Amino acid sequence: MKTTPLWPDTAKMPKFARLGKDLKVDVIVIGGGITGITAAYLLRKAGASVALLERGRLVSGETAHTTAHLTYVTDTRLSDLVQRFGHNHAQATWDAGLAAVRQIHQIVDDEQIDCEFRWVPGYLHALPRKGREEAPSLQEDARLAGELGFDAIYIDEVPLMRVPGVAFADQAKFNPAKYLRGLLRVLRKEGCHVFEKSEASSIEIDPPTVQANDHTVRGKYIVIATHVPLQGATNTASAALFQTKLASYNTYAIGANIQPDILPDASFWDTGSPYFYLRIDRYRDHDYAILGGADHKTGQARDPQKHYERVEKRLRQIFPKITIDHWWSGQVVETNDGLPYIGEIVPRQFIATGFSGNGMTFGTLGAMMACDAFAGRRNPWSSLFDVHRKTLFGGTWNYLKENKDYPYYMLKQSLEKPGANSLRAVARGEGKVILLDGKKMAAYRDPQGKVSVKSAVCPHMGCIVRWNGVEKTWDCPCHGSRFMATGEVMAGPAEAPLSDPKEGLFAV
Numbered sequence: 315m316k317t318t319p320l321w322p323d324t325a326k327m328p329k330f331a332r333l334g335k336d337l338k339v340d341v342i343v344i345g346g347g348i349t350g351i352t353a354a355y356l357l358r359k360a361g362a363s364v365a366l367l368e369r370g371r372l373v374s375g376e377t378a379h380t381t382a383h384l385t386y387v388t389d390t391r392l393s394d395l396v397q398r399f400g401h402n403h404a405q406a407t408w409d410a411g412l413a414a415v416r417q418i419h420q421i422v423d424d425e426q427i428d429c430e431f432r433w434v435p436g437y438l439h440a441l442p443r444k445g446r447e448e449a450p451s452l453q454e455d456a457r458l459a460g461e462l463g464f465d466a467i468y469i470d471e472v473p474l475m476r477v478p479g480v481a482f483a484d485q486a487k488f489n490p491a492k493y494l495r496g497l498l499r500v501l502r503k504e505g506c507h508v509f510e511k512s513e514a515s516s517i518e519i520d521p522p523t524v525q526a527n528d529h530t531v532r533g534k535y536i537v538i539a540t541h542v543p544l545q546g547a548t549n550t551a552s553a554a555l556f557q558t559k560l561a562s563y564n565t566y567a568i569g570a571n572i573q574p575d576i577l578p579d580a581s582f583w584d585t586g587s588p589y590f591y592l593r594i595d596r597y598r599d600h601d602y603a604i605l606g607g608a609d610h611k612t613g614q615a616r617d618p619q620k621h622y623e624r625v626e627k628r629l630r631q632i633f634p635k636i637t638i639d640h641w642w643s644g645q646v647v648e649t650n651d652g653l654p655y656i657g658e659i660v661p662r663q664f665i666a667t668g669f670s671g672n673g674m675t676f677g678t679l680g681a682m683m684a685c686d687a688f689a690g691r692r693n694p695w696s697s698l699f700d701v702h703r704k705t706l707f708g709g710t711w712n713y714l715k716e717n718k719d720y721p722y723y724m725l726k727q728s729l730e731k732p733g734a735n736s737l738r739a740v741a742r743g744e745g746k747v748i749l750l751d752g753k754k755m756a757a758y759r760d761p762q763g764k765v766s767v768k769s770a771v772c773p774h775m776g777c778i779v780r781w782n783g784v785e786k787t788w789d790c791p792c793h794g795s796r797f798m799a800t801g802e803v804m805a806g807p808a809e810a811p812l813s814d815p816k817e818g819l820f821a822v
């Protein structure tokens with residue numbers, strides 16, 4: 315099975331050069347997904363000079379893997395939000411999402427970006443055959459949403475799903491690749507310094523300075539928009555403590571042509587945990603559905619293929635006749651209390667993370683807040699999403715549940731012996747942890763037969779990575795770092811690749 319996200323096939327991104335000289339700007343933005351590109355755009359529009367540094371290609375991280383529902387409805391149910399934070403804060407959280415959707419719409423209008431932006435209804439609905447059981451809690455969600463000023467009504471039968479649910483107005487969807495291509499074109503026109511293949515390899519804050527490709531970018535402010543934040547100028551203990559508040563989950567999506575029908579152009583999410591999320595897009599000559607779900611903690615699935623199968627099965631229940639053309643997966647980062655962390659982690663070093671399944675909106679909001687922080691403007695959400703908030707709103711149970719993995723896997727893995735001690739055990743196109751010279755190695759043989767052998771020890775905090783045979787990646791079960799088959803970092807918190815074994819350790 316070839317796994318590639320839909321969006322890169324729909325919009326070719328402009329290319330940008332590597333950083334090849336020293337530079338001085340007002341703001342250095344690290345990370346070229348929706349958060350970083352929007353931050354660069356808003357800062358540039360506000361008159362700041364900006365350098366945007368991307369490790370690989372722009373819009374190739376989680377933003378390329380999204381399903382791009384634009385919603386203020388959070389993964390945490392409204393009744394839970396109200397219970398945890400009270401009415402005002404729950405309302406402020408949803409207001410933040412709506413402000414971000416409106417910001418995206420404003421940019422689309424201002425820059426005339428053709429990205430299929432559409433306001434659509436969104437439906438939160440009961441699980442199949444659980445309608446009667448779930449109706450009261452859905453009625454309560456609709457009542458609460460109305461009380462907080464959102465346009466939501468309870469309905470007995472959600473279109474297509476035929477179960478009770480809540481219909482929310484002011485939801486939207488778009489093509490994120492076309493949207494960000496539009497922003498990148500504006501950045502190029504406005505003389506913003508955008509660089510690809512330019513990994514921020516060291517960050518200093520006094521004064522704000524970033525090294526990439528052996529060159530130095532100096533600025534007055536740094537925005538870290540790398541999904542899982544780089545440590546930067548935070549000290550190691552604080553960075554490790556902050557990491558305990560985040561948990562990475564893999565989520566799976568399938569895109570398929572469906573029979574043209576009288577279907578609503580809409581978004582849907584069910585009440586499951588994990589939940590399935592569906593968007594239907596109507597085109598002139600065909601209708602298209604994208605269904606996502608079947609999440610699991612990164613690195614902890616026994617067989618990732620089964621998660622795709624679960625999504626496919628559900629999609630076929632909804633639409634019996636489909637032609638699947640895209641399978642992909644990616645990561646979402648959850649937090650201990652369900653709210654994102656957005657703000658300065660140390661003075662002049664701004665981070666935005668923990669977006670759960672709302673990264674299109676919270677990423678955009680993070681960019682808006684970064685722009686305010688640089689300008690010294692008050693922002694209505696800065697205390698709510700404060701990076702240093704102390705109260706563990708999620709309660710002790712959640713905190714312990716999410717952090718049991720590190721000691722558990724460290725202990726389990728120290729007792730585990732890899733099944734093989736020879737590279738011959740690694741088939742073409744596959745990876746395996748093998749024991750070489752008493753050390754656990756992440757060995758991969760590409761389809762042409764070329765072998766790569768790296769240490770299987772995750773450079774973040776020492777757990778042993780696992781082979782993900784579907785995505786052809788090494789995934790760490792402890793805090794969710796991911797590495798390419800040949801060891802390069804794909805997703806943090808690890809900031810370094812899987813290390814090379816000592817020379818002469820093995821012969822291929």
Ligand SMILES: Cc1cc2nc3c(=O)[nH]c(=O)nc-3n(C[C@H](O)[C@H](O)[C@H](O)COP(=O)(O)OP(=O)(O)OC[C@H]3O[C@@H](n4cnc5c(N)ncnc54)[C@H](O)[C@@H]3O)c2cc1C
Nearest residue numbers: 345347348349369375376377380381383514644672673674
């Ligand atoms: C399957 C799936 C479905 C989703 N559906 C939705 C949805 O419907 N609605 C929604 O709102 N959200 C959704 N999300 C979540 C959303 O896609 C993400 O939260 C969002 O894209 C994160 O954007 P970002 O810019 O913060 O991170 P990314 O897009 O990951 O960008 C971060 C960038 O930083 C770069 N980087 C990392 N380290 C460095 C370094 N040292 N130097 C330079 N660059 C570096 C990376 O290469 C990457 O390009 C979904 C996610 C997935 C996986």
Ligand code: FES
Nearest residue numbers: 772774775790793
């Ligand atoms: S040990 Fe933390 S991500 Fe691997």
